[in-house]
Amino acid sequence: MEKLHRTFPGTPPVEALRGVGFTVRAGEAVGLLGGNGAGKTTLLKILSTLLLPSAGTAHVCGIDLAGDGRRARRHLGVVFGGDRGLYPRLSALDNIMFFGGLSGRHRHLRAHALAALEEVGLADRAKSRVETFSKGMRQRLHLAVGLLDRPCLLMLDEPTIGLDLMEAERVRETIARLARDGTAVVLTSHYPTDIDRLAGRVVLLDSGTVSHDLPIAEFRRQAGFTAEVRLSGPGVAPRDAAVLLSDASPRIHQDEKGWRITFQVAAWDAAVLDRLTEVVRRHPVTDIDVDSPGVEAVLRRLALNHA
Numbered sequence: 001m002e003k004l005h006r007t008f009p010g011t012p013p014v015e016a017l018r019g020v021g022f023t024v025r026a027g028e029a030v031g032l033l034g035g036n037g038a039g040k041t042t043l044l045k046i047l048s049t050l051l052l053p054s055a056g057t058a059h060v061c062g063i064d065l066a067g068d069g070r071r072a073r074r075h076l077g078v079v080f081g082g083d084r085g086l087y088p089r090l091s092a093l094d095n096i097m098f099f100g101g102l103s104g105r106h107r108h109l110r111a112h113a114l115a116a117l118e119e120v121g122l123a124d125r126a127k128s129r130v131e132t133f134s135k136g137m138r139q140r141l142h143l144a145v146g147l148l149d150r151p152c153l154l155m156l157d158e159p160t161i162g163l164d165l166m167e168a169e170r171v172r173e174t175i176a177r178l179a180r181d182g183t184a185v186v187l188t189s190h191y192p193t194d195i196d197r198l199a200g201r202v203v204l205l206d207s208g209t210v211s212h213d214l215p216i217a218e219f220r221r222q223a224g225f226t227a228e229v230r231l232s233g234p235g236v237a238p239r240d241a242a243v244l245l246s247d248a249s250p251r252i253h254q255d256e257k258g259w260r261i262t263f264q265v266a267a268w269d270a271a272v273l274d275r276l277t278e279v280v281r282r283h284p285v286t287d288i289d290v291d292s293p294g295v296e297a298v299l300r301r302l303a304l305n306h307a
């Protein structure tokens with residue numbers, strides 16, 4: 001994508017995209033993030049040829065999306081979250097055959113449809129009506145439709161929305177496998193876990209422009225700390241522990257079961273470890289949890305800086 005602009009007419013006009021450009025390589029999964037109204041859906045619509053940009057260009061597998069949308073579409077897969085866009089009274093196989101037919105694919109359609117169902121773990125339910133499917137199964141069927149043409153670019157808009165933990169994980173596993181096998185993936189999600197688990201890179205949109213485009217490890221470093229540590233123990237929170245850790249802004253939580261002190265480590269070094277050891281030596285610490293910052297911590301920090 002290069003310098004993509006999209007303005008929606010109105011008074012005043014809305015500039016949804018203001019010069020967005022980035023590249024997604026084969027086998028790369030990019031997490032497309034941004035608050036409500038940042039421009040994610042507009043961008044996905046342009047990339048799936050549903051909307052033309054006001055200016056700028058985008059290519060998929062070397063094909064100009066605006067110039068030859070029909071040919072480009074054969075290389076694109078689009079998966080939206082939620083229940084939209086399936087025919088409940090048709091079987092899974094008939095749904096996928098229908099959408100395959102619409103995209104102009106006729107040769108070996110049935111065999112490809114069955115292979116896509118196999119890929120998402122629905123082969124044994126191929127003949128069942130979609131109205132008998134759980135949300136997770138419907139979402140996997142959406143994925144199967146998106147996979148039918150073996151797209152080189154797969155776009156997923158909130159692919160795990162409304163799914164339980166197990167189903168969300170199954171969907172994520174399928175997406176991760178596709179990226180490993182060489183598909184370029186662009187994924188939006190308001191669930192940080194999706195991005196943490198899947199994205200190799202994060203592109204953050206802010207009011208229609210790219211504010212961050214970083215490998216995931218570097219994006220996580222924007223959180224401003226290396227680790228969050230939680231110490232807990234029985235009884236009353238030790239005051240000197242908070243003093244020992246004072247430059248790490250410790251937060252103390254006390255309840256009837258005991259205490260918990262949470263603090264952030266900017267960078268691990270001997271001084272931090274010494275102070276931690278001192279707390280453990282002086283007090284009956286029963287648990288130490290250490291977490292690296294995830295995407296959520298970064299987004300929280302950026303939102304705070306914004307405010």
Ligand SMILES: Nc1ncnc2c1ncn2[C@@H]1O[C@H](COP(=O)(O)OP(=O)(O)OP(=O)(O)O)[C@@H](O)[C@H]1O
Pocket residue numbers: 008009010014015016034035036037038039040041042043
């Ligand atoms: N058809 C339209 N007509 C007018 N304005 C629109 C239209 N579609 C989107 N917009 C506006 O463009 C901006 C970007 O919207 P978009 O839906 O792309 O954001 P988003 O990042 O997908 O947000 P969300 O996370 O809430 O889905 C918003 O200000 C929105 O109101």
